[in-house]
Amino acid sequence: MATINNNYLKLKAGYLFPEIARRVNAFAQNNPDAAIIRLGIGDVTEPLPAACRQAMIQAVEDMGQRENFKGYGPEQGYAWLREKIAAQDFQARGCEIDASEIFISDGSKCDCGNILDIFGDNNRIAVTDPVYPVYVDTNVMAGHTGDANDRGEYDGLVYLPISAENNFTAEIPSEKVDLIYLCFPNNPTGAVASREYLQAWVDYARANGSIILFDAAYEAFITDPAIPHSIFEIPGARDCAIEFRSFSKNAGFTGTRCAFTVVPKGLKGKAADGSDVELWGLWNRRQSTKFNGVSYIVQRGAEAVYSPEGQAQIKELIAFYLENARIIREELTAAGLEVHGGVNAPYVWVKTPAGLTSWDFFDKLLHVCNVVGTPGSGFGAAGEGYFRISAFNSRENVVTAMQRIRDAGLV
Ligand code: PLP
Numbered sequence: 001m002a003t004i005n006n007n008y009l010k011l012k013a014g015y016l017f018p019e020i021a022r023r024v025n026a027f028a029q030n031n032p033d034a035a036i037i038r039l040g041i042g043d044v045t046e047p048l049p050a051a052c053r054q055a056m057i058q059a060v061e062d063m064g065q066r067e068n069f070k071g072y073g074p075e076q077g078y079a080w081l082r083e084k085i086a087a088q089d090f091q092a093r094g095c096e097i098d099a100s101e102i103f104i105s106d107g108s109k110c111d112c113g114n115i116l117d118i119f120g121d122n123n124r125i126a127v128t129d130p131v132y133p134v135y136v137d138t139n140v141m142a143g144h145t146g147d148a149n150d151r152g153e154y155d156g157l158v159y160l161p162i163s164a165e166n167n168f169t170a171e172i173p174s175e176k177v178d179l180i181y182l183c184f185p186n187n188p189t190g191a192v193a194s195r196e197y198l199q200a201w202v203d204y205a206r207a208n209g210s211i212i213l214f215d216a217a218y219e220a221f222i223t224d225p226a227i228p229h230s231i232f233e234i235p236g237a238r239d240c241a242i243e244f245r246s247f248s249k250n251a252g253f254t255g256t257r258c259a260f261t262v263v264p265k266g267l268k269g270k271a272a273d274g275s276d277v278e279l280w281g282l283w284n285r286r287q288s289t290k291f292n293g294v295s296y297i298v299q300r301g302a303e304a305v306y307s308p309e310g311q312a313q314i315k316e317l318i319a320f321y322l323e324n325a326r327i328i329r330e331e332l333t334a335a336g337l338e339v340h341g342g343v344n345a346p347y348v349w350v351k352t353p354a355g356l357t358s359w360d361f362f363d364k365l366l367h368v369c370n371v372v373g374t375p376g377s378g379f380g381a382a383g384e385g386y387f388r389i390s391a392f393n394s395r396e397n398v399v400t401a402m403q404r405i406r407d408a409g410l411v
Pocket residue numbers: 042106107108109110132183187215217245246247248253254258259
């Protein structure tokens with residue numbers, strides 16, 4: 001019989017969201033009249049910007065005419081999209097990123113996982129705790145860890161705890177690690193990283209020959225002009241960083257699917273024979289072999305994000321979610337809860353009151369207020385005692401949910 005990848009058996013299989021669904025369904029069955037409001041999952045709710053829709057409609061028309069029809073496109077993405085990204089997302093911010101260093105994909109989730117294809121199996125890997133679970137699970141699948149302990153921590157990974165004590169920014173490790181996942185603005189804590197903090201990571205990575213895998217999926221939510229949007233705004237980052245970006249959260253592409261990864265030319269890793277090898281060439285080879293590009297129609301939709309109308313429309317979308325986040329923060333603070341994040345990010349990270357565990361608070365919120373959030377412990381052991389509330393929802397739902405929490409007097 002064919003054998004399987006045994007590493008999959010080490011996974012704490014999709015515990016968080018199925019368990020949330022199980023508890024919510026059980027509650028809904030017993031309380032059929034309860035109007036449950038879900039502020040749990042980080043999916044967007046507002047429709048696609050008109051500029052993107054119009055561009056995609058035009059692209060569908062192109063596909064219906066022999067002279068404009070497109071078959072397979074470049075695996076790296078069309079140059080007209082990559083050039084706009086390079087100019088507007090990077091060069092306009094003083095980052096030396098060329099269009100040839102941008103690889104269009106169908107999602108940052110896939111890219112964060114797929115990037116492991118080009119790295120060896122003996123790297124020491126650091127993740128923050130709590131963390132976006134994809135970084136951990138993809139390393140487990142690739143056989144880069146041992147088993148998990150009963151706190152859900154995998155043997156072999158270096159966990160960097162983040163909490164209110166360190167302002168939700170992990171301390172730079174004293175030991176040497178080879179790959180470091182950083183996510184700013186952060187999912188789940190909503191924290192952001194200052195220029196000085198990112199510079200310290202870049203200095204560490206260059207001194208140790210490490211690579212920073214920088215996830216900037218929520219970059220568009222940065223409102224503070226002092227906060228860098230890209231790791232490439234930091235001097236030296238071209239020598240030590242890869243960046244993941246997505247159209248999911250800035251332009252509502254979670255269902256449309258488009259993202260990109262930036263791999264600077266000249267960024268190197270070590271081969272088994274001790275020689276230095278450029279990662280750009282490996283990623284280019286990986287994508288050309290295992291990926292056939294994002295659809296022409298979707299890339300035209302993404303291109304429209306960079307038009308003046310598209311820029312105005314995504315600003316409005318982001319402002320809408322950030323206003324939700326402001327309402328959540330202010331209402332929860334008024335209700336007596338300790339809240340973090342939600343200023344330059346769509347997530348509000350709440351300290352559970354009265355020493356409740358994350359799941360106890362989840363149950364309380366569900367049963368008393370009929371509001372669903374995400375238990376912080378689902379993002380890692382150090383998330384215990386915290387709770388994530390997402391600003392991705394309608395204004396009406398956010399306002400109603402906050403009113404219920406305030407009226408319930410949970411603290
Ligand atoms: N990175 C982080 C930190 C996320 O929270 C998410 C989605 O929630 C993603 C990446 C996935 O983005 P995409 O929709 O481009 O796959």
